[in-house]
Amino acid sequence: MREHAAVAPARRRGLADEVADRIREAIFSGAYGLGSQLREVELSAAMGVSRGPVREALRLLEREGLVHCEWHRNTTVTTLSSEDVAELDSLRGALEDLAVRQVVAHASDEDLAFIEKTADLMDRAMDEHEMVGLDIAFHDAVFEAARHWRLVEAWQSIRCQVHLFLLTRINVSTEGYLADIPREHRELVTALRARDTETALELFAAHRRHAFNVVTANTDSS
Template sequence: MGKDDKPLTLAPARRRGLGNEVADTIRSTIFTGMFRPGDPLREVELSKALQVSRGPVRDALQLLEREGIVRSEWHRGATVTVLSDEDVAELNSLRGALEELAVRRVVEHASDSALVAIIMAAKAMERAEDPYGMVRCDIQFHDAVFVAAKHSRLLEAWYGIRSQVFLFLIMRINSSTAGYLDHVRLEHDMLVAALRARNVEAALELFAVHRKHAFDVLTSEA
């Protein structure tokens, strides 16, 4: 430092590892249906159940709030997010815009190994035994599509809404599971076939139909 430079003063760095671990656990309980949209997330109860102090729980809830799957209000505390009609419409349209670019890039540029990863993600759906497991497989399939697109900022944008899309699909199965497992497997088989054929127009249409079906099921129950 020069003679006129002032010493740099910063707040001490904090280790956030435990808060992240707690966030992972709470997120998992939401995505497996233990906590449902609208359910309260009480710091005292969570800290006792997880055998940690309230600090990491508070950090975890703040992290999940930034992801959009937890909401905090001063008079209610933290709850699992209930997506509004506007939330659902915005997520659906944004996901559509991101997926359109991803699908075009996969069709035009994806390597054979990237296509194999997508195929394997679809095959994993055959082992899903319940709707929550199928939602997890559905998300992992779309993860594989975005990875295969080979576009770092696009992948980052997908991960920015991924948890909310997961919650969207959880709310979808809470609305109805009639024929859900077989229907989703068939849809993804068709998506894979279009991608393997590198038929961009067919793939874009099928991805749009896939999104619309989930959107229609959820909004018809509103």
């Protein structure tokens, strides 16, 4: 009988993953703006690592859609095209509609309380980048509360790109942003707590549409 090949040894979380975490955080904090060049030699010097882990980290971030790597050229932080924006909006809408229906039908009171807690944190956001991070955390909580793990995985596959979309939104305009976003999310929480599917779907759609209109108005005028 043919013997089965032994499984490969498990790998510990490597240095490239840690480097990727630090670069990702820098992008999300605004330290590296959209379209910024990311040079391997500068990143390796700044983080005290060799260029190998940096190169591997950038490839990891490219798979997430956060950066764009070109052969023999510098890597840049991704700038979303109008097509990117439209595709992300439509896919996010489809996933979020299912999540809302699942939350209304299956979320526990503890799940809903955690969603509300993430929304409450928005009142203490110090700047727009922190608010974007809290917005993403709110939607993380909604997808987790849906209790549909393949849906969560689908959300995770576009999560970083949605974060980029929201960064694009605040780059276009921050007028009223810090005041409006907490209010919008409190309305979303109220609808979920009432287990009012139709109102929740309408409010989540309006929430997405507001950001989409800000971004696309800038794209159309450029």
